[in-house]
Amino acid sequence: MNLNVPFALVGYIEPWWMVIIKSVVFALIGLQLVPVVLMMERKILGRFQNRYGPNRVGLYGAMTPIADIIKLLSKEPFRPKTAIGWLFELAPILSITAAFGALALVPYGPVVDIFGTATGLYGIDVSIGPLYVFAFGAISFYSVMLGGWASGSKYSFLGSMRAAAQLISYEVPQGMALIGVIITAQTMSLTGIVEAQRGMWYIVPQFFGFIVFMVASFAETNRPPFDLMEADAELTGGYNTEFGGSKFTLYFFAEYLNMIVVSGIATALFLGGWLLPFGIHPPNWLDPFIVIGKMLAFVTFFIWIRATLPRLRYDQLMSLGWKVLLPLATLNALITAIIVVAN
Amino acid sequence: MAWDPEKDVIEVIRGPKEAGGAGGLYRAFGETLRGLKTTFGQLRMGVDTIQYPEEKIPVYPRFRGRHQLHRFEDSGLEKCVGCSLCAAACPSDCIRVVAAENTPEHRVSAGERYAAVYEINLSRCIFCGYCEVACPFDAITMGHDFELSDANRSDLIFTKEMLLAEPIERTPLRAEGE
Numbered sequence A: 001m002n003l004n005v006p007f008a009l010v011g012y013i014e015p016w017w018m019v020i021i022k023s024v025v026f027a028l029i030g031l032q033l034v035p036v037v038l039m040m041e042r043k044i045l046g047r048f049q050n051r052y053g054p055n056r057v058g059l060y061g062a063m064t065p066i067a068d069i070i071k072l073l074s075k076e077p078f079r080p081k082t083a084i085g086w087l088f089e090l091a092p093i094l095s096i097t098a099a100f101g102a103l104a105l106v107p108y109g110p111v112v113d114i115f116g117t118a119t120g121l122y123g124i125d126v127s128i129g130p131l132y133v134f135a136f137g138a139i140s141f142y143s144v145m146l147g148g149w150a151s152g153s154k155y156s157f158l159g160s161m162r163a164a165a166q167l168i169s170y171e172v173p174q175g176m177a178l179i180g181v182i183i184t185a186q187t188m189s190l191t192g193i194v195e196a197q198r199g200m201w202y203i204v205p206q207f208f209g210f211i212v213f214m215v216a217s218f219a220e221t222n223r224p225p226f227d228l229m230e231a232d233a234e235l236t237g238g239y240n241t242e243f244g245g246s247k248f249t250l251y252f253f254a255e256y257l258n259m260i261v262v263s264g265i266a267t268a269l270f271l272g273g274w275l276l277p278f279g280i281h282p283p284n285w286l287d288p289f290i291v292i293g294k295m296l297a298f299v300t301f302f303i304w305i306r307a308t309l310p311r312l313r314y315d316q317l318m319s320l321g322w323k324v325l326l327p328l329a330t331l332n333a334l335i336t337a338i339i340v341v342a343n
Numbered sequence B: 001m002a003w004d005p006e007k008d009v010i011e012v013i014r015g016p017k018e019a020g021g022a023g024g025l026y027r028a029f030g031e032t033l034r035g036l037k038t039t040f041g042q043l044r045m046g047v048d049t050i051q052y053p054e055e056k057i058p059v060y061p062r063f064r065g066r067h068q069l070h071r072f073e074d075s076g077l078e079k080c081v082g083c084s085l086c087a088a089a090c091p092s093d094c095i096r097v098v099a100a101e102n103t104p105e106h107r108v109s110a111g112e113r114y115a116a117v118y119e120i121n122l123s124r125c126i127f128c129g130y131c132e133v134a135c136p137f138d139a140i141t142m143g144h145d146f147e148l149s150d151a152n153r154s155d156l157i158f159t160k161e162m163l164l165a166e167p168i169e170r171t172p173l174r175a176e177g178e
Helices: A016-048 A064-073 A085-103 A129-150 A154-185 A190-196 A207-220 A245-269 A284-308 A314-342 B021-044 B085-089 B130-134 B160-164
Strands: A107-114 A117-122 B067-069 B095-101 B113-121 B140-142
Touching: A016 A064, A016 A085, A016 A117, A016 A245, A016 A284, A016 B021, A064 A245, A085 A129, A085 A245, A107 A190, A107 A284, A117 A190, A129 A154, A129 A190, A129 A245, A154 A190, A154 A207, A154 A314, A190 A245, A207 A245, A207 A314, A245 A284, A284 B021, B067 B160, B085 B095, B085 B130, B113 B160, B130 B140
Parallel strands: none
Antiparallel strands: A107 A117, B067 B140, B095 B113
């Protein structure tokens, strides 16, 4: 491994113009997935509650996200008198930046030949894969904390305090859950991990790791049943109480982008990325669609969980993180290590 | 046989047993799966929504909607004789009746007098149906129309002509025994 390359890139590095093109393309794919996920969530949640969900704008309500975004973007910008101005403006931008940064890691396919240029179907393939994701996950929490604190309102502040505590409790088991995968695959590059899953997806040997990772991901992406930092029943919206219009849109997009990123990472780490089971080998051009399909299936599970579980009480959140998930993840890592060494 | 006090001890279980340990973990996991199964069952039950503007729930025959004034079917004369009993019965004071004398040349109602002005302010009406009960000639009844929103308040004051007109058929009526 050549450590002199910036970002410790592994595998193939494309010519500079291809890097620019593919970064734009992957950012756009991420942006296009956001309304899809948004609409999926509202429709599926509706079905879970025996109703249709939004169905008035466009065919079967398909244009609802566009109407939503036009509404949000055309709102008047406002901010409380007590807010810290520049932080209040910066926090949502930081949140969407972190989400896009993490999106670069999601691998959609191996290195393929596009019009004579060998191109990797991923934003960037780094040798520290999951660490990079955690770094950006931490920054997205940081933006939540900054936003809540800079708003200068007590509900926002409570929300941001909860965010801080939740981050610390859930980053640890999430990281521990991945150690099993990394030990088994013997690499931290996400494409390498996907390739190592030929024959057996890691969801089978690393089942407990998957469960812990999934639960921690719900907390990391601030989704029910762990959406304590915006708990609308008690905190009137938590960290985004004071945000409106385009700033709220950024937070909103970042939340859904984070959900997509986590689904992508889980797909790569546990669900075999672009590989299919039972020896099915689809043509190469299908790979990104397989990955997106698996991501959307994972998002559907997110929504199913949201429809099922009520929000946890705060001490329950803490005791679940420290007393259940962390020991489980540690045990999982330990047993995996013993088995790998014994072989 | 002697009374055994042990038998009368009632064990009170308040909430689930102490959580924690592997049993608690297993239970939490199992309960989550059970919850997922329950919500999935809801998914399979289908949708209960009635798509309102396109699809309406039929009203019952005794549904109290917008009022109607009536005429005699044979002679075409108004049933209302301008007695103002409906206005007196109205708890929200939304009916205004001004009576006038019938003359042989100008005969409007079957009685001695008729309602020259008959107005119901529907923005005040509480649809209690007391006017219908108070009326000695069944001149006013509650119709079935409930879609009464309007752009301004003065449009909600219904005059005699509007109340006498045949209502636009826009409310489905439930059939007998449905």
